[in-house]
Amino acid sequence: MRLPKTINILGHKIKIVRKQLRSCMGKFVTRQLTIYLHPCNTSLMRETLLHEILHVIIWISRVGFTTLADEERFIHNLSPVLYQVLKDNKGLL
Numbered sequence: 001m002r003l004p005k006t007i008n009i010l011g012h013k014i015k016i017v018r019k020q021l022r023s024c025m026g027k028f029v030t031r032q033l034t035i036y037l038h039p040c041n042t043s044l045m046r047e048t049l050l051h052e053i054l055h056v057i058i059w060i061s062r063v064g065f066t067t068l069a070d071e072e073r074f075i076h077n078l079s080p081v082l083y084q085v086l087k088d089n090k091g092l093l
């Protein structure tokens with residue numbers, strides 16, 4: 001299964017672009033509505049995509065973490081667990 005070129009998150013069309021990144025595996029650029037993913041194996045790209053999707057959801061929902069470090073820590077802990085739950089329960093959605 002290939003990664004999508006765009007995804008719809010709460011009415012926002014988000015582009016997904018593979019790009020060589022130097023300091024991270026992925027990043028969400030709000031002004032471009034684009035998630036950049038560093039090319040690597042598909043499983044790691046999917047995990048990274050879910051991580052970046054959580055950044056998008058937090059941005060859209062205006063949850064408002066005090067610092068980016070707090071947001072990063074929250075997503076860093078939540079993302080792999082959510083990824084595993086979705087992977088283990090394919091009929092969930």
Ligand SMILES: [Zn+2]
Binds near residue numbers: 051055072
């Ligand atoms: Zn992050």
